[in-house]
Amino acid sequence: MHFVPPLALPPEPRSLQDPWNGLRFDHPVPRETVHKYEASEVLLTDAARLEEERFAVGAAWHRDHFLDDQGGRTSDPVLLAETARQAAIHLSHRFHEVPYGHHFVLGELSVELTAPLPAPGTAPLVLGLDTRCLRTDRHPRRTRLELDAEVHSRAGRLGRARVRWEVLEPRRYALLRKRGTADACAAPAPEPARAVPLSPSRVGQRRDRDVLISADPARPERWWLRLDLDHPVLFDHPSDHIPGMALLAAFRQVALATTADRSRYIRSMVTRFTSFGELDLPVSVTAERVGDADGTGREVELLLRAEQGSHELASARVISALPCADRRLAGATC
Structure with missing residues (x-):
């Protein structure tokens, strides 16, 4: 088990400091909440509702992950995409009452960076995602959702991530x-x-x-x-x-x-x-x-x-x- 130090909140913009106060960064969320079997593959550490459709999400990256760039100077954007994907699943189950056992079908997964992503050092790289996650369509047997997140580290804003997905109940998924x-x-x-x-x-x-x-x-x-x-x-x-x-x-x-x-x-x-x-x-x-x-x-x-x-x-x-x-x-x- 890795120890993750408390998040050093970015100094700018100041209005984003409060959302991550009280979040944990020293332990991953339960693996079933992000559809992972191994706890070591869980990137999220905590989440909290801020407004009806706005959430604060904490994450921690460790060195030598397969999805990370192996050059050591920067992190791979695929690691950020996976973090956003896990956030979409976690928020769906925890705050949007999506039952476990339903199937998540990806429609879009995007990242846009302001600069190269920093790499984890001997200590994990901790991140805060200021996230809007909402349902875009409702149906008795299927639900469409989208997530849009601003991503921050202690150095400041890193960029954005976006996820669009659909949730299907098992029988409908099997037919599809x-x-x-x-x-x-x-x-x-x-x-x-x-x-x-x-x-x-x-x-x-x-x-x-x-x-x-x-x-x-x-x-x-x-x-x-x-x-x-x-x-x-x-x-x-x-x-x-x-x-x-x-x-x-x-x-x-x-x-x-x-x-x-x-x-x-x-x-x-x-x-x-x-x-x-x-x-x-x-x-x-x-x-x-x-x-x-x-x-x-x-x-x-x-x-x-x-x-x-x-x-x-x-x-x-x-x-x-x-x-x-x-x-x-x-x-x-x-």
Whole structure:
């Protein structure tokens, strides 16, 4: 068990100091409240309602997590995305009365950063999320919700995270999955030919099992998803489909391999999920450079698509940026 020191609240803006007073940062929330089997995979530490749809959420990041960048200088934005995903699940159960046993179906998971994320040191990196979480549609058997959070550390505001999801009761989910499986089998995906796994260092990892993509020698803009169904993080608990976080983490690795510039950081990553992915069929990921996001060459925008046969599973727009050499620069000059 790790000890997490109390949150050092950001000095600005002052109005955000009070929401995190009284929250705990020394112990994770119960693992079942974020749909994790291992307590070590729980990133949240506490949450409290501030207003009808506004919540304060505490989180703590530790070193050497699979979803974290292994370079040691910054944290991976995928770790922030997972934190937001866990916050969406936790708030749904705790404050929106969503029953356990219902299924959460991701629609969107996005992060937007103001600067590279700081990395945990010998002590955990503690975060505060000023969060709005609300229902956008009500139905006797299904509920749509969305979460929008400003993310802060002791250094100040880090950026924003957004999650959109739908909750389905078990019977409706089973019908949806049955139809999706039939559609996937009707249009089987082509087998990858001579796909070559990338080295861990090329995608910011240290272990072979954490590499989620293979290169396609015939098409340099295409990659193939590598799934390890025994992966202790991505498959922390059994799943009947490809987890959304596996696709998002694969998108991150493709973006890193495509730009081939480790000095860049992910400034924005907007991921939308459209179909369930079957575990036993290949998934291709294509990367298209759609231009310079700011017209200066400092930012590169990629459009990524994950497909299984004729079905698109997810897409992402990823903007990578060079960090400012002078942190006093801002806006268009940065």
